[in-house]
Amino acid sequence: MKKSFHRTDRIAAQLRRELGTLVHELVRNHGLPSVSVSDVEVTRDMAHAKVFVTALQPERVKDAMAGLKEHARELRFELAHAVKLRHVPELHFHYDDSVDRGERIDGLLRESGLETRDSAQESKPEPDES
Numbered sequence: 001m002k003k004s005f006h007r008t009d010r011i012a013a014q015l016r017r018e019l020g021t022l023v024h025e026l027v028r029n030h031g032l033p034s035v036s037v038s039d040v041e042v043t044r045d046m047a048h049a050k051v052f053v054t055a056l057q058p059e060r061v062k063d064a065m066a067g068l069k070e071h072a073r074e075l076r077f078e079l080a081h082a083v084k085l086r087h088v089p090e091l092h093f094h095y096d097d098s099v100d101r102g103e104r105i106d107g108l109l110r111e112s113g114l115e116t117r118d119s120a121q122e123s124k125p126e127p128d129e130s
Contacts, residue, residue: 008042011085015049016040018082019091022075023053023068032067033060038096042089049089052096061095068093 020037027034039052053068055061068075072091080088 008044008046011046012040012042012049014083015042015051015079015089018079019051019075022078022082026068026071026075030067030071033057033064035064035068038099046085046087046089049091051091051093053093054096054099058100065093065095 016037016039019040023035023037026032034056035053036056037051038054041050041052043049051068053064055064072093076088076091079091
């Protein structure tokens with residue numbers, strides 16, 4: 001069965017690539033906390049785009065989000081020059097906490113895995129080296 005790709009999906013992928021570069025330059029030029037674009041979702045009418053970003057310093061997320069929202073018009077203007085669209089969607093920035101949640105889950109799994117491995121090794125007799 002063929003999987004269909006909608007125009008909005010293709011545009012979202014293109015916007016993600018371009019915004020990744022533009023956000024990186026913005027962070028460097030304006031001294032904002034380091035963030036990267038993880039995903040972009042575009043509405044069907046292509047009037048709005050949700051831009052999901054992840055932060056390398058989770059404690060400075062609020063500063064990063066405030067900076068991105070402050071420079072959203074500038075980013076949209078630069079984006080209009082980078083992509084060939086009649087109408088560039090309005091950008092709405094959202095923090096993507098999936099990386100943080102994934103790290104937390106990974107840590108919990110490691111803790112539980114270590115405990116089960118330790119208890120399994122204690123109950124297992126060591127082999128004789130004869």
